[in-house]
Amino acid sequence: MRAVQEVHTKWVGKPVERFEDVRFTSGLGTYIDDIELPGMLYGGILMSPYAHAKIKSIDVSDALKDPNVVAVITGKEVKEKTKLVRPRAVRQVEQYVMAVDKAIFVGQPVAAIAVTDRYAVEDALELIRVEYEPLKPVVEIEDALDPNSPRIFEELNSNIIMEDRLIFGDVDGDFRRADVVVRERFRLHRFSSTPLETFGVIASYDPGWGELTVYANDQQPGRSIANLSYMLDIPTNRIRFVIPDVGGGFGIKLIVWPFEVIMSLLSIKTGRPVKWIQTRTEHLTAWTHTPDAMIDVEMALKRDGEILSIKVRDVENDGTFIHTTGLYSMIKFATICGCYKIKSVQFEPVSVVTNKGPVVQNRGVGKPGMIYVLERTVDIAAKALNMDPAEIRFRNFIQPNDFPYTTPSGEVYDSGDYPALLRRALEAVNYQQFRREQAELRAKGRYLGIGISASIEPGTSNIGYYYITRMKEGKEPDFYGADEGASVSVEPDGKVRVVLGSMDIGTGHETVARQVVADVLGVSPNDVYVMPGFDSRTSPYVGYSGTFSNKFHDVDVGAMIGAARLVREKILKIASHLLEISEEDLEISDGRVSVRGIPDKSLTFAQIAAIAYNKVLSLPPGMEPGLRATYVYKSPHCKIPRRDHFNVQVPKSSSVHIAIVEVDVHTGSVKILRYVIVHDCGNMINPKIVEGLIEGATLHGIAAVMMEEFVHNEEGQNVTATFADYLKPSTTESIKYEIYHHTTPSPFTPLGSKPVGEGGAIASMPAVVNAVEDALSPFGVRIRQLPLTPDRVLRLIEEARTKVSK
Amino acid sequence: MKVKVSLRVNGKLYSREVEPRKLLVHFLRDDLKLKGTHIGCDTSNCGACTVLLDGRAVKSCTLFAVQANGHEVTTIEGISVNGQPHPLQDAFRKCFALQCGYCTPGMIMAAYYLLSMNPKPTEDEIRRALSGNLCMCTGYVKIIEAVRMASEIVSKGKR
Structure with missing residues (x-):
């Protein structure tokens, strides 16, 4: 798609003030912890206090006696009801979203509870008695490289889980030809961009419909829906995934999904919605960091x-x-x-x-x-x-x-x-x-x-590219390419609605989408409404939909241009039919289609929408009613x-x-x-x-x-x-x-x-x-x-x- | 055991029965449904929960609701003037002083307190006054610009 020459840039390129800031500066943003559902329980997670320890036993009997406690699950139940965490760049080892027989880091979930009150969570977690047998921890890289270090994953021969060498070009020859070789060893430490809002999930399973609804401040709904479906064995058509305003992401919120799985198990078990909001200490302890x-x-x-x-x-x-x-x-x-x-x-x-x-x-x-x-x-x-x-x-x-x-x-x-x-x-x-x-x-x-x-x-x-080293074993990538979806409609009153396959994480996507779609359609950004957040019932998502890897300006914008252009073409066809003028002689500005040179001869979007939705017999022969389009844009510059x-x-x-x-x-x-x-x-x-x-x-x-x-x-x-x-x-x-x-x-x-x-x-x-x-x-x-x-x-x-x- | 608290929030009187251990921030959010005040940490470092208590900026996660009994609280929902945004709210928007918006209510309340004490602060004074409020998105440049822009209006007594 080469749109740059074709899109009028009345709004694109301008420092348009952010529409979303009206609600954010008024305290009217809706973040995950602002959502309450009827009958909602509060979830809590018991985290391992040990970096490396055998879990000898877990006694939940006292917790279950607490009148506030509705349900408790432990790693044993997680193992029975879910599947292994799927790796991408490395081979499969035995790991679930909760520790089962052994905890391998401080902050790893060991048990989870659903209780009736936010303040009862901490009380109830204290009633779960876990007997640990501490093991020698492996902490630094040097420890892990030592072949005698205690193994963390028993099925591996060492604590090296991936090792590969890839050579491109004549490396040996170039080093021989060199006059100087500079050698250095650099260390990187653990840090994090620490979004100000911690992770949050509300899972709500409806046994009548057999539908699981998950609200989460997740950056990658495409992948999370797939993970939930796989883990819980619920088809994706029965998973509704909703993302409200997100209080910062920076990539950190690509890993909310393990908690979505745990809270979904609690909701399925209790038949009630379960909300979990991570504490800052839980977040900083282990979820998560950059690697050293x-x-x-x-x-x-x-x-x-x-x-x-x-x-x-x-x-x-x-x-x-x-x-x-x-x-x-x-x-x-x-x-x-x-x-x-x-x-x-x-x-x-x-x-x-x-x-x-x-x-x-x-x-x-x-x-x-x-x-x-x-x-x-x-x-x-x-x-x-x-x-x-x-x-x-x-x-x-x-x-x-x-x-x-x-x-x-x-x-x-x-x-x-x-x-x-x-x-x-x-x-x-x-x-x-x-x-x-x-x-x-x-x-x-x-x-x-x-x-x-x-x-x-x-x-x-x-x-x-995640799979480059596994290709040695013949493992095929589960995904390649880059794409995103968007839907654009001119609604029955002539106003424009945009639904994106990705969501805003503080990145101004609502405003940018208004600018881009306004220019493609020829309307004012004030007349474009961009649905905030994400809802899988309406968001045209694809396998890796979400906001990550600096892709919004490219494939997301491509999708909204594509969808808006389909709607624009339809508007021109209808106007051409009604005005009996060829499409080439029509132009669009300010939500009005007019005949070039004869501005009085025109139709507003509202008039055209009235035909498209209501007086459908006046549409051009063979045309499908409505002014709605969905487009998935795929970057043409990815290689398998x-x-x-x-x-x-x-x-x-x-x-x-x-x-x-x-x-x-x-x-x-x-x-x-x-x-x-x-x-x-x-x-x-x-x-x-x-x-x-x-x-x-x-x-x-x-x-x-x-x-x-x-x-x-x-x-x-x-x-x-x-x-x-x-x-x-x-x-x-x-x-x-x-x-x-x-x-x-x-x-x-x-x-x-x-x-x-x-x-x-x-x-x-x-x-x-x-x-x-x-x-x-x-x-x-x-x-x-x-x-x-x-x-x-x-x-x-x-x-x-x-x-x-x- | 619950105890009764009565306090004025954004000019309106509320009386509720609460657990003595309930934090003011949870009282505002869960009992009064004023969701504009946010929680970003559990050690009083981030300032997302900043509100005014009798006109002074406080971190509402460091107070119990019962400590606010008989006092007056102002939150982000209570600073608009005759239905119009406060100059700080306008300036944050005009200066692009927010991205995810999560720190914004607390940041605006801290700035509100600063301008109420010192309507024309220097850049250094702005920096010191906001140093207890973390923003992970903006790098603070535009936040400081916004407070300065609002101070121009506030100091001229336009609002």
Whole structure:
């Protein structure tokens, strides 16, 4: 679909104020905890207090004596009534949505209850007596790699659940030809974008209709409906899935579904609706984090700075909940080459199982980690070659005339002008001038640093890539391609209604849908109503419907354009028939079809709708009554994945971030003095929404490298399970950004737009860390571990000083 | 055992029987059905539940409903002026100062309290006043802009 030339852009491209904000600023949003159903019970989950323990017995008799308690279920019943959790990137092991004989992380559900009152939940949970036999926990990656570590999944030979090696191009030859090889090991810690609203579910089973209704703040209804159906053996035509307003997602809410299964079991058992709202402590304890990782990189370069090849061994601590295991590794193919022409690539994805708990796809999934490693390595290579960090990037950038550009593994880049982004950013910070000032200030004992990061931001996942390593065993992907559905109607009174297959998670989708559909149909956005949230009874969902992987601007917008265009065509046909004028001579504006040049000769949408719905005998012969259309748009740029050639994602935004920091070498504190972003997300549909997403995402990345960290002790206990211990940035830590746009429209998407939402979180991590390392270069500091808390910065300086004095 | 509480919320008097351990936020949400006040944590760190108690911003998850007995509470539902949005509500919308909207009621109530004490705050004062309210979406840039925009109107006494 090439719609960009054809869609009038009266509203698309404008900073239209968000319609949804009227309700959100008035306290009238409807989030999951705001919903109450008649006869509703409250659900509670007993979570394992041990990281690794045998469950010897569970005694629920006292709980059942509590008059508030209506039902209790344990892992034994879950095992009888549901099926195994299905993995995607790794082989099947025995795991249910609740612990059965053994708990393998703190926070794993062990039992669940349904009670009559919100306040009785905690009381009743205390009445369940579980006898545990604690086992030695496996906590860190090194522990898991030790072949003698206690096995967590008995059916595996070790705690390595995935290990593979993929080679694209002549890696050995490129390393032989290299003048310099840079080797480094980087560690990534656990963090999370922590949506302010925790997980919430209401399950309501109607035994009369045999229909299960699930309300949840879930980001991926397509997949969750499939999971519920599979787990509970209820056909999808008897599952109604409803998503209200969602208080932030960031990928974290791709894993609400295990709780949907548990609450559905309780509702089926009690015949009443059951609501469960996760506590913040439950959320931070284990549901969920990014994985900690140990990433070894080798980069082969020529003396002039040309990058020939890269080898990455990526060990991710993401094996505990097998549904999401391996995903942080596999998506790295989307960004492994970053903005650079790299001839060959070797990638070794490894997933280990520990007792730290599940991970889920947090904002950018494995891409922030990959770009972090790449952009750190490029800086280190520049130092090894005695080159300027800007110069080495210019030397290797994919050039504007190289697009479409294909990486060695098959990833296709649609458009971009990376040299222009970096030039603009360097101009903005007055780079040469800064270097002079930096030298002068250093002489006075002040340590300023500048950090550059160039990054792509891919969007629209071609999800079959999850299965790349399993293809070795002949396992076929259960899904490939990228699509989404939308329905558009002109209702009997002439007003427009839009229903999306995906939902808003704070991303402004209602407003953007109004802008796009208004332009296609020729009406005002005020006359377009976008159904908030999701309801499987009306939402035209597909296998992977939802809001994730930066796909909205692409396939979701394609779907609404497609549906709106079908309705528009029908309106023109009816008007042509009634006015006895050929369609080519008609035009539409402000909800009115008129004859070109004779504005008085016209019909309003309301008049046409009256014919289409009510006076159906006046329709053109053979035409189906009504003005409703559903369209599923499929990206034409996905390839069926093969192990030797595949694309992980479709369009690629790009950006250059430059951070200027000052490090206080006496306290270890880091202050960001300036932050410049030059951004290319193609044609922007709503520039103010784009700006907000850039700012929010960038703060996520900055906070991840500066302050946020989930810390587990040697028992596998998360000792940072509240916002008092897990530090989030507030207004006093947040900074201002200087944002510039440089637009290269995408030829791969319906409106020439490109992804936005994850990019800030991808590009910011290395920008800040490169800046801190640059500031501390007089000490010879090398940063390998995050976050850069003051104590860690001081330690790095101290270690570097000790090394020099030795 | 339940005890009686009587308090004025958004100008209206309510009397209810509640468990002494019931938090004010649950009283507002579950008993009075004022769902605009949200819950984002359980340790008083996030500020999503911010309301005014006798005109002062408080986190309604740190008070029991009984502690509000005889007091006056204002929530996000109670700040519109003659049916028109408060300047803060307008400014949040105009500045794109929200994304998912979950923190917004608490953020607006914290800002409301700030402007009631200090109608023309500096940027630094805005940052300090809102530092107990977390927003995971926006990066705060536009929130600070919105409070500044609203302060222009409030300080001129237009509302």
